[in-house]
Amino acid sequence: MxxxxxxxxxxxxxxxxxxxxxxxxxxxxxxxVAGILGVGFVFIQAEWDIVYLFSPVNGRAxxxxxxxxxxxxxxxxxxxxxxxTNVGNFGKVIIVTDDTGNLLNCALARQVQxxxxxxxxxxVTVGEQxxxxxxxxxxxxxxxxxxPLVDLVRRQCHGxxxxxxxxxxxxxxCENVSxxxxxxxxxxxxxxxxxxxxxxxxxxxxxxxxPDDGGAAEAWExxxxxxxxxxxxxxxxxxxxxxRTLETDIINTSAAVVRRFxxxxxxxSIVCSVSxxxxxxxxxxxxxxxxxxxxxxAFLSTFGLLLWLGxxxxxxxxxxxxxxxxxxxxxRLHLATSWWRTDETAAIPERLGRTxxxxxxxxxxxxxxxxxxxxxSSVTDFPGFRTFFxxxxxxxxxxxxYQCVFLVALFGLDGRxxxxxxxxxxxxxxxxxxxxxxxxxxxxxIFCAGGPSxxxxxxxxxxxxxxxSLFHKYISSFLVMPICKIFLGILCLIYIGxxxxxxxNLQTDFILGSVVADDSVSASFYRSEERFFxxxxxxxxxxxxxxxxxxxxxxxxxxxxxxxxxxxxxxxYNVNETEEGRFWLSEFLSFVxxxxxxxxxxxxxxxxxxxxxxANKSHSSYVSDVLIHNDMISCSRFVLQTKDTYKFRDSVxxxxxxxxxxQEYDMNALVFHPSFFFNDMLTQIYREAIRFSATLAASLFxxxxxxxxxxxxxxxxxISCASICVGIVxxxxxxxxxxxxxxxxxxxxxxxxxxxxxxxxxxMFVSVPNAGAKQTVVSMxxxxxxxxxxxxxxxxxxxxxxxxxxxxxxxxxxxxTILFSFMHAFLFLPVCLxxxxxxxxxxxxxxxxxxxDESDKTHDTVLANPYVTQxx
Numbered sequence: 001m002x003x004x005x006x007x008x009x010x011x012x013x014x015x016x017x018x019x020x021x022x023x024x025x026x027x028x029x030x031x032x033v034a035g036i037l038g039v040g041f042v043f044i045q046a047e048w049d050i051v052y053l054f055s056p057v058n059g060r061a062x063x064x065x066x067x068x069x070x071x072x073x074x075x076x077x078x079x080x081x082x083x084x085t086n087v088g089n090f091g092k093v094i095i096v097t098d099d100t101g102n103l104l105n106c107a108l109a110r111q112v113q114x115x116x117x118x119x120x121x122x123x124v125t126v127g128e129q130x131x132x133x134x135x136x137x138x139x140x141x142x143x144x145x146x147x148p149l150v151d152l153v154r155r156q157c158h159g160x161x162x163x164x165x166x167x168x169x170x171x172x173x174c175e176n177v178s179x180x181x182x183x184x185x186x187x188x189x190x191x192x193x194x195x196x197x198x199x200x201x202x203x204x205x206x207x208x209x210x211p212d213d214g215g216a217a218e219a220w221e222x223x224x225x226x227x228x229x230x231x232x233x234x235x236x237x238x239x240x241x242x243x244r245t246l247e248t249d250i251i252n253t254s255a256a257v258v259r260r261f262x263x264x265x266x267x268x269s270i271v272c273s274v275s276x277x278x279x280x281x282x283x284x285x286x287x288x289x290x291x292x293x294x295x296x297x298a299f300l301s302t303f304g305l306l307l308w309l310g311x312x313x314x315x316x317x318x319x320x321x322x323x324x325x326x327x328x329x330x331x332r333l334h335l336a337t338s339w340w341r342t343d344e345t346a347a348i349p350e351r352l353g354r355t356x357x358x359x360x361x362x363x364x365x366x367x368x369x370x371x372x373x374x375x376x377s378s379v380t381d382f383p384g385f386r387t388f389f390x391x392x393x394x395x396x397x398x399x400x401x402y403q404c405v406f407l408v409a410l411f412g413l414d415g416r417x418x419x420x421x422x423x424x425x426x427x428x429x430x431x432x433x434x435x436x437x438x439x440x441x442x443x444x445x446i447f448c449a450g451g452p453s454x455x456x457x458x459x460x461x462x463x464x465x466x467x468x469s470l471f472h473k474y475i476s477s478f479l480v481m482p483i484c485k486i487f488l489g490i491l492c493l494i495y496i497g498x499x500x501x502x503x504x505n506l507q508t509d510f511i512l513g514s515v516v517a518d519d520s521v522s523a524s525f526y527r528s529e530e531r532f533f534x535x536x537x538x539x540x541x542x543x544x545x546x547x548x549x550x551x552x553x554x555x556x557x558x559x560x561x562x563x564x565x566x567x568x569x570x571x572x573y574n575v576n577e578t579e580e581g582r583f584w585l586s587e588f589l590s591f592v593x594x595x596x597x598x599x600x601x602x603x604x605x606x607x608x609x610x611x612x613x614x615a616n617k618s619h620s621s622y623v624s625d626v627l628i629h630n631d632m633i634s635c636s637r638f639v640l641q642t643k644d645t646y647k648f649r650d651s652v653x654x655x656x657x658x659x660x661x662x663q664e665y666d667m668n669a670l671v672f673h674p675s676f677f678f679n680d681m682l683t684q685i686y687r688e689a690i691r692f693s694a695t696l697a698a699s700l701f702x703x704x705x706x707x708x709x710x711x712x713x714x715x716x717x718x719i720s721c722a723s724i725c726v727g728i729v730x731x732x733x734x735x736x737x738x739x740x741x742x743x744x745x746x747x748x749x750x751x752x753x754x755x756x757x758x759x760x761x762x763x764m765f766v767s768v769p770n771a772g773a774k775q776t777v778v779s780m781x782x783x784x785x786x787x788x789x790x791x792x793x794x795x796x797x798x799x800x801x802x803x804x805x806x807x808x809x810x811x812x813x814x815x816x817t818i819l820f821s822f823m824h825a826f827l828f829l830p831v832c833l834x835x836x837x838x839x840x841x842x843x844x845x846x847x848x849x850x851x852x853d854e855s856d857k858t859h860d861t862v863l864a865n866p867y868v869t870q871x872x
Contacts, residue, residue, distance in 0.1 A: 003707060003708055003709050004706055004707050005361050005707040005708055005763070008360065008361050008364065008707070009357045009358075009360065009361060010357070011360075012353075012356040012357050012359075012360030012361070013353040013354065013356060013357040014353065015353075015356060015360075015404065015408075016349070016352040016353035016354075016355060016356035016357070016360075016408060017349040017350065017352065017353040018349075019352065019405065019408045019409050019412055020348045020349040020351075020352040020353070020408075020411075020412035020415065021349050021412075023408075023409035023410070023412035023413050024409075024413075026405050026406065026408075026409040027406060027409045027410070027413075029405070030294075030297055030402055030405055030406040030409075031297070033301065034297040034300045034301045034304075034402075037300065037301040037304040037305045037308070038300045038301065038303075038304040039304060039308070040303070040304035040305055040306070040307040040308030040309075041303065041304055041307055043307050043308055043310070044307050044313055045307075045312045045313065046251075046312060046313045046314070047312040047313065047314050048247045048250050048251055048315070049247065050246060050247070050250070050512070050515070051677050051678075052383055052384060053314055053315070053316065053383075053384040053741070054382075054384055054510070054678065054681050054740070054741040054742075055382070055677040055678060055680055055681045056380075056381035056382050056680050056681065056684055057381055057382070057383050058381050059381065059677065059680030059681075059683075059684065060676075060680055060683075061672070061676040061677045061679065061680045062677070062680075064543075064670045064671075064672040064676070065085060065086070065672060065674070067543070067545055067670060068085045068541065068543050068637075068670070068672050069085050069086070071543060071545065071627050071634065071635030071637075072085065072543075072624065072625075072627065072635065072637065073085075074086060074088070074211075075624065076138040076139065076208075076210040076211070077139055077140075078139075078140055078141075078623075078624060079138035079139060079140050079145050079208060080140065080580075080621075080624055081145060081206065081208060082539040082580050082639055083539075083541060083624060083625075083637075083639060084208075084674075085541075085672065085674065086674055087243055087674050088138075088208065088209070088211065088243065089208070089209035089210075089211065089212070089217040089218075089220075089221065089242075089243050090206065090207060090208050090209060090242065090243055091119070091206075091207040091209070091220070091221055091224040091225075091240065091241075091242050092204065092205070092206050092207070092240065092241045092242070092525070093115070093119075093204070093205050093224075093228050093238050093239065093240045093241075094186075094202055094203075094204050094238075094239045094241075094525060094528045094529060094532070094533075095112055095115065095202065095203045095204070095205070095236050095237070095238050095239075096187075096201060096202045096236065096237045096239065096528055096532070097201050097202070097235060097236050097237075098235070099201075101201065101235065101236070102163075102199045102200065102201070103185075103200045103201065103202070103203055103236075104163050104164045104166065104197060104198075104199060104200050105162075105163055105164075106156070106157035106161055106162045106163065106164065107161065108235060108236065109153045109156075109157050109164060110153070110157055111235065111236055112150075112153060112203050112205075112236075113150065113153050113154060113157070115205070115228075115231055115238060116146070116150045116205060118227065118231065119133060119205075119207060119224065119227070119228075120132065120133045120134065120144075120146075121133075122220075122223060122224065122227055124136075124216065124219050124220045124223050125219075126214065126215060126216045126219050127214075129216075131216055131220070133207060133220070135216075136209045136210060136212065136216055136217060136220055137207070137208065137209060137210070138208040138209060138210055145208055146205065146206065146207055147184055147204070147205045147206050148173055148179050148184070149181065149184040149185065149203060149204075149205065150205065151173065152164070152166070152171070152173055155173075155174075164197075165196065166181070166185070166196070166197045166200075167195045167196050167197070168181055168182075168185060168188055168190070168195070168196075168197045169181050169182040169185075169536070169573070170575065170577065170578055177579060178577050178578045178579070179578055179579060179580065180575045180578045180580055180581065180641060182533075182535065182536035182573070182641070183204060183206075183533060183536060184203060184204050184205075185197070185200050185202070185203060185204075186200070186201065186202040186203075186204065186531075186532025186533045187199075187200060187201030187202045187531070187532045188200050188201075201532065202528065202531075202532040202533070204529075204532075204533060207224075209221075218244060221242035221243065221244050221245075222242075222244070224240060224242060225240045225242060225245060225521060228240035229521075239521070239524050239525045239528050240521060240525065241521070241522060241525040245521050245522045245525070246512065246515075246516065246522045249516035249517065249520040249521060249522045249523070250315055250515055250516055252516075252517070252520065253315075253515070253516050253517050253520070253804055254315045254318065256517065256802075260798055260799070260802060260807075263798055264321075264322070264325070264796075264798050265292055265325075267794050267798065279450040279451070280423055280424055280425075280431060280447065280448055280449065280450035280451075281418055281421055281422065281423065281424060281431060281433075281450035281451030281452075282340065282418060282424075282450065282451065283424040283450075284332075284336050284339075284411075284414060284424070285424045285425055286410060286413070286414045286417070286424070286427070287332065287335075287336065287407070287410050287411055287414050288332065290406070290407065290410040291328055291329075291332040291403070291407050291410070292328070293406070294328065294399070294402040294403055294406045294407045295324060295325060295328045295399060295402075297398075297402050297406060298324070298395055298398035298399040298401075298402050299321070299324075299395060299398075301398045301402075302391060302394040302395045302398050303391075305394065306387075306390065306391060306394065311387055311390070311391075312387065314384055314387050314388065315515075316384065316388050316741075316742065316745055317387070317388060317391050319388075319745055319746060319749060319810060320388075320391060320392050320395055320749065322749070322796060322799070322810070322814060323749040323750070323752055323753050323814070323817075324395055324396070324399060325792075326753055326756075326792045326818070327366065327396075327399065327752070327753070327756055328399060328403070329792060330756055330757075330760070331359070331363050331403055331407075332403075332407065334359045334362070334363075334760065335355060335356075335359050335403075335407070335408075335411065338354075338355040338358045338359050339351060339352070339355045339411065339415075341358075342354045342355060344452050348412060348415040348416060348419060349412075351415060352408065352411055352412055352415065355411070356404075356408065360404070361707065361763055362759060362760040362763045363400060363403065363404070364400060365703055365704070365707060365759055365763065366396075366755055366756045366759055366760070367396045367397060367399065367400035368699075368703055369696070369699050369700050369703055369755055369759070370392070370393065370396040370752045370755065371393045371394075371396050371397050372393075372695075372699040372703075373692070373695050373696045373699050373751075373752075374389040374390070374392040374393035374396065374748075375389070375390075375393045376695045376699075377389045377688075377691065377692045377695060377748070378390045378393065380688060381684070382681075382684075382688070382741070384741065385688065385741070385744075385745070388745055389748075392748075392749070392752075396752075418451070421433070421450075421451040421452075423448060423450075424450075429448075431448045431449055431450060431451065432444075432448075432449055433449065433450065433451045433452060433453035434449045434450060434453075435453045436449075436453055437449040479827070479830050479831055479834070484831070485831050485834075485835070488827055488828065488831050491827075492828055495727060495820075495823075496723070496726070496727075498730060498731065498734070499726045499727040499729070499730030499731060500726065500730060501730065501734075502729065502730025502731055502732070502733040502734040503726060503729050503730045503733065505733055505734075506729065506733050506738075506739055507649060507733075507738050507739065508648075508649055508652070508682040508685055508686070508738060508739045508740065509647055509648055509649040509682070509738040509739075509740060510648045510678050510681065510682060510738075510740040510741070511526070511740075511805065512526050513526035513527065513805070514740075514742065514804075514805035514806050514809070515742065515804070515805075515806050516804065517803050517804050518803040518804065518805070519803060530646065533646075534646035534647075535643060535644070535646070536573060536641065536642065536643050536646075537571075537642035537643060537644070537645030537646055537650075537651060537654070538642060538645070538651075538673045538675055539580070539639050539640065539641050539642070539673070540639070540640050540642055540655075540658075540671050540672065540673045541637050541638075541639055541671070541672050541673065542562075542563070542566065542637060542638055542639075542640060542658075542662075542669060542670075542671055543635060543636070543637040543669060543670050543671075543672060544559065544635065544636050544637065544667055544668065544669045545635055545668045545669065545670065546634060546635065546668050548633070548636075548667050548668070549602070550585070550605060550633055550636075551599060551600060551601055551602050551604070551605035551606075553600075555667075556585070556589070558665050558666070558667060559585060559667070560585070560586070561665070562661070562662065562665050562667070562669070563583060563638060563640075565661050565664075566640055566658060566661055566662075567640065569654070569657050569658065569661060570644075570657075571642050571643060571644060571645055571653075571654035571657060571658075572640045572641065572642060572643065573641045573642070573643040574641075575641045579621070580639065580641075581639060581640075581641060582622075583638045584622035584625045584626055584636070584638070585636070585638075587619065587622065588609060588613050588622075591613055591619070592608070592613075602631070602632075603631070606628060606631050606632065606633060607631075609626070609628070609633075610628050614626065625637050625638065642654060648675075648678050648679060648682055649682060649738075651675065651676075651679055652679045652682050652683060655671060655676065655679055658671045659671065681740065681741055682740065685739055685740065685741065685744055686739075688744060689739070689744055689747070692744075692748055692751075693725070693751075696721070696751055696755070697718050697721070697722065700714075700717055700718050700721055700755060700759070701714045701715065701717065701718045702714075704717045704759065704762070704763075707763070708763070713762050716762060716829075716832065717758055717759055717762050720754075720758035720762075720824055720828075720829055721751070721754050721755055721758050721759075723820075723824065723828075724754035724757070724758065724817070724820045724821055724824055725747070725750070725751050725754055727816065727820040728747065728750050728751075728754070728813060728816045728817050728820060729747060731816045731820075732747075732809075732812050732813050732816055735812050736809075736812075737809050737812055737813065742806050742809070742810075743809055743813070746809065746810045746813045746814075747813060750813050750814065750816075750817040753814075753817045753818070753821060754817065754820070754821050754824075756821075757821035757822070757824060757825045758821070758824055758825065758829060760825075761825050761829050761830075761833075762829070762833075789818055789819075789821075789822040792814075792818045793815070793818055796811055796814040796815060796818070797811070799811035799814070800815075
């Protein structure tokens with residue numbers, strides 16, 4: 001029974017002959033289709049929201065935010081910073097002194113006061129109005145909310161001399177009022193008592209704005225950023241951040257990537273053009289340049305179609321370009337080498353048909369596997385992942401279509417030029433073959449002569465100067481030697497051991513500054529924040545949503561014990577004595593005991609709480625912590641100040657501990673902070689990675705088996721791809737890469753790269769005749785693998801020079817991808833195939849059935865030629 005691969009080979013052979021006979025309509029048609037689909041760019045909508053890009057839409061944080069907002073909606077007239085449930089509009093500035101400075105000295109502290117006054121008085125023009133912070137600020141008790149540190153500086157520094165006396169992290173700001181300064185003072189040194197500050201290198205000031213649809217808040221944030229950068233001097237440095245800064249920096253970074261992408265295209269064009277120019281007639285310069293145009297048409301068609309359908313453009317889509325460029329390069333190189341293996345005296349349609357017969361199935365199989373894997377992976381709760389994978393799947397399909405139409409048509413046109421023995425660069429100039437140019441000048445012999453001659457006694461494929469001749473005679477023979485197999489086996493075990501060790505140490509984490517340039521404003525802020533303010537994490541709200549009867553003693557004890565257990569978890573700093581950390585229920589019970597009132601019934605408890613306790617001016621701050629509806633306490637909350645949770649991976653651990661403690665109590669409670677959206681990303685990223693890996697393995701095994709009916713080859717394809725992927729992940733981790741949304745997308749693209757390398761070799765292996773199968777495949781794929789490695793490495797090396805952690809990590813991942821893929825295609829897989837050769841090819845080639853037509857025999861004879869005409 002003939003396999004599916006055999007019938008698809010026949011179809012590709014017919015397609016190649018058809019395109020070669022009339023290539024011009026296919027070229028024009030490709031441009032027309034891409035142009036029509038590219039009209040979708042008029043509907044382009046970009047999405048820069050980092051929460052949308054990197055967090056699940058139905059994650060726990062989204063559900064908890066909805067519940068908290070339903071109980072305690074944002075109130076910018078009675079605004080409490082550590083109880084807000086959304087990011088909103090804000091402006092922050094970290095003020096840093098030099099290594100010898102001390103912001104506790106009033107001379108420098110007064111400069112901080114000056115910066116605050118400049119911010120408050122900063123005018124912003126919106127339309128015909130001129131507004132200041134007092135017109136836009138979030139308020140509490142009719143007063144603008146800003147950092148209490150400003151008032152502390154004003155009280156303690158009446159002049160420019162002296163030193164502030166501050167205990168840290170909790171200090172007394174006025175009589176019987178304490179406040180927490182952990183987020184406002186950083187880089188501290190203590191006096192011998194261990195509480196009083198000796199030195200502080202950094203202050204942080206925060207300013208919160210009311211939501212505004214007219215653009216006033218956004219205009220204030222832009223002016224705030226410019227003003228802070230202007231106020232930096234030789235003594236202090238002001239590093240600002242607003243709610244729009246990260247989004248703006250992502251846009252600027254994406255624009256810079258486009259320039260790098262253009263440079264990468266140019267570099268790959270040069271590398272491939274030079275490497276294919278050993279013979280000035282047979283070189284595929286037109287094809288090398290035009291194939292990049294095929295990739296551009298694929299991107300234009302994909303983006304245009306999806307934008308037409310309403311999809312939003314997201315910055316991570318730019319990552320697709322690099323592996324797609326590698327896939328395009330590999331397909332083009334294999335098409336070129338297959339073309340050179342054909343008979344030069346045959347007609348152009350015949351040569352192109354044989355070329356596509358050999359390379360069509362690996363190209364199609366790779367594209368189908370990637371499309372299926374990316375398509376299945378697009379069913380996810382991450383909207384950013386969904387768009388990314390849909391774009392990736394369609395780019396793979398369009399790239400295959402344009403290479404089978406546009407690129408093949410270019411081969412047909414270039415074949416006509418080659419048939420007329422015209423120069424590869426000066427395409428209208430007919431040149432002499434080398435054997436007929438003996439009487440020509442030396443320059444002509446070196447830079448012009450080329451092509452076949454009727455006087456040549458040997459076919460060009462047998463040239464001893466070819467790199468594939470070296471592969472066939474020496475390298476492939478060396479790889480099948482027992483001593484070499486033992487050495488490669490030991491090397492493979494070392495490789496697997498290091499890779500598994502790296503995977504074992506894989507950690508999840510997410511750094512906000514990793515998605516923007518290192519010299520951007522937001523990256524500078526996050527570096528300063530990590531350096532000076534990483535001891536304490538965000539204040540989290542513990543919300544008791546419903547179903548709790550507070551007037552029962554058991555319920556009261558349950559809530560109080562819950563708060564105590566959470567504070568003892570190791571991730572909470574006790575701030576109960578401060579105004580921000582006081583618990584309304586504890587204060588209410590103390591108040592009840594002081595007045596001697598019984599609150600053991602629902603009416604007494606709720607009535608006295610609402611009419612007496614919360615109505616008291618000294619307790620009015622607790623109104624925002626209790627929601628009373630129909631004489632029932634619908635929701636209540638208290639705030640915990642976290643510590644050692646600045647990194648998201650530590651925050652995930654802390655939240656998990658909090659949730660476990662809450663589950664031990666019979667109450668409907670939750671823990672929330674706006675930063676928990678990224679916690680959901682780190683929590684679910686493992687599940688997404690496992691699902692993607694399983695989908696890739698299943699599609700790879702299934703499609704290869706349907707094509708070849710070789711279960712061993714199918715299993716070997718999965719094992720080879722898995723080996724490459726494990727190596728990529730393991731060694732990337734050892735180089736400092738952590739698992740987050742960005743690295744997951746990079747790893748998924750790297751997996752597609754590994755599929756292309758191992759799959760093409762295996763499909764070619766089962767296609768060659770039995771004679772010489774142990775060595776022929778090595779010589780057929782070795783030169784192409786080497787050239788592909790050089791070209792791709794030159795392309796991705798551009799990423800290593802970019803000043804963004806995202807692309808530096810991407811370079812690390814792609815570097816290991818092309819390195820390990822080359823090692824498998826060049827060393828490991830050939831040795832494995834040589835060991836399995838006798839089992840996979842039990843029949844002798846002369847026992848082949850005679851029902852194949854003459855073209856099949858010719859194709860097999862050409863395919864068995866051990867001299868691959870890939871030249872440098």
